[in-house]
Amino acid sequence: MSSFSRQRYGDEINMKHKVEDIFIPGVELTSREEVHLLAYFPNIEAILKMEKVIDNYLPGKKNDSRVFGNQLYYDLNGEIIGIDDTLRQVALNIGLDNLVDLVH
Structure with a gap:
């Protein structure tokens, strides 16, 4: 997903969620030692910024959809984008x- 798409997606969430709706941006992360962490962020901008940092620690391989399935992006209407x-x-x-230091 391009940074333009990420920003557009973030803008959609910010615009469509009302004050009474609950939306907590978060991500599950797995450390080298296979420890799973849940990281929560105050807003979409913060998680999008962290996503760019996290991407630097991925193995840099393409997903094999035959093994892991597709990683799909959806809009707020449930449509694949x-x-x-x-x-x-x-x-x-x-x-x-x-x-842990990186998330804090």
Whole structure:
């Protein structure tokens, strides 16, 4: 997904969610030691910024959809708007302590 698409998606969420709706941006991360963490962010801008950092710690391989299935992007209406070819179902190349520091 291009940075333009990420920004557009973030803008859609910001515009369509009302004050009474609850939306907490978050991501599950897996450290090199296979420890799973949940990281929450105050807003869409913060998680999009972190996504760019996290991408640097991915193995840099393409997703094999025959093994892992497709990584699909949806809009707020449940329509598929794209496919992410990046392999994201694996541990990041960063240790637990450094990952915690990175999120904070």
